[in-house]
Amino acid sequence: MEYADQALDAARLGRNGVHKARDLIFSEMLAQLEASGDAMRYVNSHGRIGWKATPSLRQYLTDLELDAQGDLEDI
């Protein structure tokens, strides 16, 4: 959600007074993340379509976390 909120703020700041609805900005952000291969849709256990990170984004974030832990241990 932090990722989403940052994108929301960035989208608001970049639009020179044009304040889009939060849902619209959120939708645009999800579409961009999907097109870049970072987010994917799926059918959840309630039969509704949800969104989640793709395996490649999850792996990337895991690598970043491991790198950060390694850096901390080196200090």
Next chain:
Amino acid sequence: MLTRESAIIPFSTEALKANLLRLQTEWEAAQASRDRGAIYPYLTAVFDLVTWWEQEGRAVKRAHRALHLRGHQSVRKPEPFAAVILCTTDPVKVDDRTRSKWSRALRYAAEFKDPDESLRDFIRRKGGLNACAARFARRLGRNPEIGAKSKCK
């Protein structure tokens, strides 16, 4: 994980490309593994993609787009699972017969699998890919024993 009405978010060509590429990566990972069960993450990814296409009622249309995007000759009404498999595997390694078998097994799972059970567990519980493909032919194929919507466990 987020839940949001996805019908208002268009599924762009770039998004379709990204999804096909993700599945291709899963396929390559399965190929690189010696584990007999390595095919299941790939088949699960295919299953999940087509299931949400079906949920939006756009599976056949998107299968058409995928075939076109990958330069395959599209048939009038492609079977979505088979089309996605064709678009994301090496046709030399996955021949027509294997593709048809996987597609039938996935269609069987789409009909009878509980949402909370993994595809791997379901297929194994039902006797494997060959058995699921055969069950599809018996229950949902050209001469089904029962109606297509009656669930069984």
